[in-house]
Amino acid sequence: MTETQEETVRRLPELKERHLPGDCREAVHTLLKGTYGYEQFRDLEVYDDLFKGKETLHVSQGQLIESVIVEAEKARNGETDVDNILLTAPTGAGKSLLFQLPGIYLGNEYGLLTIVVSPLKALIVDQVEGLQDLGYTRVAYASSDLSPEQKNEVYRQVREGEVDLFYLSPELLLSYDIKHFAGERRIGLVVVDEAHTVTTWGKEFRVDYWFLGRYLQGLKKNLGYAFPLFALTATAVWNPKGGNDMVFETIRSLQMEPCVLYAGTVKRRNIGFDIRQMEIEEGETYDKAKQRVVAGRVDDFLDGHKTILYYPFAGGIDMRLKTWVQPADWRLVASYYGKKDKEQKA
Known part of the structure; x- marks a missing residue:
């Protein structure tokens, strides 16, 4: 099949024109300050129209949050022309705020439930505990790390309106009828975090995400x-x-068409790469030289900084801990990888 034929067969999903509000409502500004302690929203840099070029524009987090709330209010009022939204933005751009704040507002104002679907347990726990540390208690999660009794208590809190922002994995969501989690609560918003895992192009593809779009479409019909x-x-x-x-595969897979797209620039201007050729001194083996260089850098970094060292294989991590960390008597050093048990990971 030629490229032209393939394009004809594979129609691109329809994108809707963006209509950004000038700003968000005062109640959201109040929640921003009261919940997160922030005085103002940050700006995101997004492409204006990638079909035409790489010109960018700046969009306030507040504008995006207001857009999400407006679409949820349209749905609550019985309108059927409700826009879905896809945002791509770099790590560190404040994406979690963009769905947490609408969820908090919709719960406060209308008693609506926001469901956040995320594939990463560690990320779910981090976001939930982060909100709880800020003093927001109407948030909870369910995962395989919880006992059946703990999960049932979370479901009760969700059903009885004690939780407005509910995190869970796609596997868990697809395993039960929605009433198992939500009871008669009305859903105001569904968030799919780490949405690239619905595509088959990346190594992070999750099979359960493949069925998520069909599930959510069926859910709207059933509800x-x-x-x-x-x-x-x-x-x-x-x-x-x-x-x-x-x-576009994300839009197709999640059946989000027609969709409003905000494609953000992915450049991380706050990250740099410092790559140096390692010099092996006389009488040193390669491994000894690497140990010396890394030890010097780690000593440097441990002085008031958080540092992450990545290794390609889990086995190499424990070996380095024994041969480098313990002899150097480094404190506050820990390791993390998939095969550790739950207590060690926590």
Whole structure:
């Protein structure tokens, strides 16, 4: 099949024109200050229209939050023309605020439930505990790390209106009828975090995410009302012609069409790479030289900084801890990888 034929067969999903509000409502500003302690929203840099070029514009977090709330209010009022939103933005851009704040507002104002679907347990726990540390208690999660009794207590809190922002994995969501979690609560918003995992292009593809779009479409029909779908990711390749495209495959997979797209720039201006050729001194083996260089850098970094060392294999981590860390008597050093037990990970 030629490229032209493939494009004809593989129609691009429809994108809706963006209509950003000038600002968000005062109640959201109040929540921003009261919940997070922030005085103002940050700006995100997004492409104006990637079909035409790489010109960018700046969009306030507040504008995006207001857009999400407006779509949820349209659904609550019985309107059927409710926009879904896909945002791509780099790590560190404040994406979690963009769905947490609408969820908090919709719960406070209307008693609506926001469901956050995320594939990463560690990320779920981090976000939930982060909100709880800030003093917001109407948030909870369910995962395989919880006992059946703990999960049942969380479900009770969700059903009885004690929780407005509910995190869970796609596997868990797809395993039960929605009433198992939500009871008769009305869903105001569904968030899909790390949305790139619905695409088959990346190594992070999750099979359960493949069925998520169909599940959510069926859910709207079964419930008899609409709700906006807000998908976010830091990893989405733009290639409308097909190869390795992640933006449009995400829209297709989650059945978000028609969709409002905010494609953010992915440059991380606050990250740099310092790459140096390692010099091996006379009489040193390669491994000894590497140990000396890394030890010097770690001593440097441990002085008031958080530092992450990545290793390609888990086995190498424990070996380095024994041969480098313990002899150097480094304190406050820990390791983390998949095969550790729950207590060690925590």
